[in-house]
Amino acid sequence: MQKFPMTASGLAALEEELRHLKANERPAIIRAIAEARAHGDLSENAEYHAARERQSFIEGRIAELEEITAAAEVIDPLSLSGDTVKFGATIHLVDEDTDIEVTYQIVGMHEADIKRSRLSITSPLAKALISKRVGDTVAVPAPGGDKSYEILKISYV
Numbered sequence: 001m002q003k004f005p006m007t008a009s010g011l012a013a014l015e016e017e018l019r020h021l022k023a024n025e026r027p028a029i030i031r032a033i034a035e036a037r038a039h040g041d042l043s044e045n046a047e048y049h050a051a052r053e054r055q056s057f058i059e060g061r062i063a064e065l066e067e068i069t070a071a072a073e074v075i076d077p078l079s080l081s082g083d084t085v086k087f088g089a090t091i092h093l094v095d096e097d098t099d100i101e102v103t104y105q106i107v108g109m110h111e112a113d114i115k116r117s118r119l120s121i122t123s124p125l126a127k128a129l130i131s132k133r134v135g136d137t138v139a140v141p142a143p144g145g146d147k148s149y150e151i152l153k154i155s156y157v
Helices: 008-037 046-070 124-129
Strands: 004-006 072-074 090-095 101-107 118-120 137-140 147-155
Touching: 004 008, 008 046, 008 072, 046 072, 101 124, 118 124, 124 137
Parallel strands: 004 072, 101 118
Antiparallel strands: 090 101, 090 147, 137 147
16 A cells, blocks of 8 residues: 655644545535435436535545545654755745745645645655755746746754
């Protein structure tokens, strides 16, 4: 079985989503299907078909989350240290073209969220950053051309 590196907070979020789907969404969709069935002919019942489609999505997501959480390998960034970038690191970078500073934490692919500055370990930028040190420059291919970043700070918080 393939293991997925993940932070404890990422695993907790996925477990909460799984709990919500099982405790709230699954019973609600069962009620919606029963109600739609009560309306009669199922072949032309749009509510019934929509509810069954929603049920299929929910059951698929539950199965996916169960597989991910069972294969999660929790890595605590607080237990890590060092002067090189590795999983769990929070990295402060400066875009060498625009001088804009950005901060990312490298996390597992199932918990990545660029809006929250959580960068997937499988992303091109994270791959380029792994094993680098403060002061190093990394070049990352981007749709608009290569982007260069200098590492300003590495922390494990």
